[in-house]
Amino acid sequence: MKKMKFLHSLKFRLFLILVVVGILPNIILRAGILKTYESRAVSNRSIDILSQAKMIGNQIITYNYIQDTSSEVINTQLELLSNIYDGRVLIINSGFQVVKDTYGLDTGKTIISEEVVKSFRGEEISKYDAEYRYIEMTIPLKDSNTKEVQGIMLVSVSTDSILSNYDYLKNNALVIEIANAIVILAAALFCANHLLKPFGRMTHSLEEIQTGYGEEQLMISDYAETEAISDAFNQMLGRMRVIDESRQEFVSNVSHELKTPLTSMKVLADSLLDQEDVPAELYKEFMGDIAEEIERENKIINDLLSLVKMDKSAGNLNISVVNVNELLETIMKRLRPIAEKQNIELVLESFRPVSAEIDEVKISLALTNLVENAIKYNKPEGWVHVSLNADHKYFFIRVEDSGIGIPEEALEHIYERFYRVDKSHSREIGGTGLGLAITRNAVLMHRGAIKAHSKEGEGTIFTVRIPLTYIA
Ligand SMILES: Nc1ncnc2c1ncn2[C@@H]1O[C@H](COP(=O)(O)OP(=O)(O)OP(=O)(O)O)[C@@H](O)[C@H]1O
Ligand SMILES: [Mg+2]
CATH class of the missing domain: 3.30.450.20 (PAS domain)
Incomplete structure (x- = not known):
């Protein structure tokens, strides 16, 4: 071998x-x-x-x-x-x-x-x-x-x-030739060894980088070729480190988010257990709070599961021809009670009938979150306008609100998992920061695009573009 x-x-x-x-x-x-x-x-x-x-x-x-x-x-x-x-x-x-x-x-x-x-x-x-x-x-x-x-x-x-x-000449020439061959063999061995030394060092370096996970870089600049390999490798290493960091961040975010409702529940339960002769009303109130926290924990786990599912089964979409107008109407109907609670006007405008090849469950999840956000991060007496349009290739959905808006520097982060602009406000509202990550994933799986425009204090517009026919 x-x-x-x-x-x-x-x-x-x-x-x-x-x-x-x-x-x-x-x-x-x-x-x-x-x-x-x-x-x-x-x-x-x-x-x-x-x-x-x-x-x-x-x-x-x-x-x-x-x-x-x-x-x-x-x-x-x-x-x-x-x-x-x-x-x-x-x-x-x-x-x-x-x-x-x-x-x-x-x-x-x-x-x-x-x-x-x-x-x-x-x-x-x-x-x-x-x-x-x-x-x-x-x-x-x-x-x-x-x-x-x-x-x-x-x-x-x-x-x-x-x-x-x-014959004498021939023998002499042979001796010279053999001596020559020995010299050439030795020189060739030396050259081959010497010329390829940088590759040996490269392997050695790579093995060292592999065992440690520090800030080392590969740098073998003996030849243009080894330098190019080193550069390409360092770029890949950089990308891997970024991925590793974001993975660690994600894990710590998840554990933190999952722990928060548990801590609240523990505090609530402990305070009930510590007191004697607790009035029934207080029990009821605390138990109601505990139920809310359980509900929250449940939502986080569900959101995480849908995210993981989308990550894993990219391309594993359940495609069917869906009437998008009807889909949007259903979503609006489901969210109307929440909007009415805050006196927010919810309007759907369909410019034309649209049928598209999409995964109904995933697109529904994505659009629900957009409309839900528009309601959640709105002002009292505000409005949410949803519109649906299409050309020969795509359909477009626009969700516009009169809400609090998103600061410019936050716009590039809103699709990150667990990212929330105002943590305390979002907590109050009950957001975990997973919604837009799910939305974006679902849109990208359909080879679509999502964009956000916002002005702080005035409102936000999200536009989604998805192909009418699914491209595998
Ligand atoms: N329409 C909007 N107006 C203002 N801010 C928004 C809007 N949509 C999203 N945001 C900001 O972006 C953040 C991320 O949104 P996202 O939907 O991912 O999370 P969430 O709504 O907080 O939680 P979840 O959707 O998981 O329940 C929100 O916390 C909010 O700060
Ligand atoms: Mg949301």
Whole structure:
């Protein structure tokens, strides 16, 4: 497993590339140089021998050596030639008969080979046999006047000396190459390790950040790439910290809100228990207060549950075609008694019939809270105007009131859970600050939008826009 991982690592790939780039050219170069060396050496040797042989060939003609091989001068020269080049020289006459063999083996024998025949026609042939390591040259001996071929000089020399040089060179090159390869391997290993060090440090840093939850940031600025990764990671870390903070805040808010009614109940119950001979009226009054607190606790829990449900089942809407005019009328009817208690005028204005694909329960919850807020945060003898309109894509609901308004700096917070502008006033009215969070969630789940405009002391307008057809 670990081995497989190593083969897939960037370090290994980099190492491989460096090795290939470093060693391959060497191998090619060595092979190329050796090959050229061999052919150059052979061709140089051939040229040397040819010029020597031709010189002797001229003398052979001059001394009429083919007819009479007793010339000491020529014999010595032929011996010299074959000794220097470690070879053998044969002189053949026009009858294909060997008149001189420096080895003394074939004198008097007849040789008819393809080369010899060709040479009698005037051709000069030079042949290298790499396998048996010799050069063979067939040189016609021509009369300088008549240009007539009088005989053949057949020279064959061993190339052992060339090849031993070649082998020596080859072995040397191999040693150099191996030494080179070792150096390159070491250098590649070092480079791969060194170049990828920042990534190792990055992993280490990330592990440290993971264990602690402090203010650490990732900063590996060795390369532009690692810097970009660090930046992106820090941004993500920042977002996660914000989420974590808001989660902690939410939990502490929830516990606080849930504890408040319980504390009230405890105080009420204790004061009844501490007194003796409590009059029945006081019992009744206190029990009524306790019932109210229970009601409040119940509302908070219900609101929290609807919020959690919306968070969890985003997209899990129960969509059906709903008559929005009727829905609004029902909501207004339900809230009218509360409005009448405070002498607040409640008006619904529908500009056209609207049917939309929505989750009826959730949208009803959202709109109820908007109208309820408009009543709750109003002035005595005030008014609430609700209007419904639509175009070909959306329907619009506007809830306007003549109430206390929302201060400008509070407007951006009203959708936060448990946020209330005036805590004491809201408590009195019985708000927990969850209503608008629920409203906004419900609207967003329908891919709609919600906006608030307000002037302190004058009133507030909430506008909601929701698509007529549901977009999954
Ligand atoms: N129409 C409005 N006029 C003035 N202030 C408003 C209005 N609507 C909301 N607010 C302010 O925004 C705060 C948040 O409203 P939200 O509906 O979320 O909570 P709530 O009404 O206090 O409690 P809940 O709706 O959970 O019973 C309110 O406490 C109030 O201060
Ligand atoms: Mg509310």
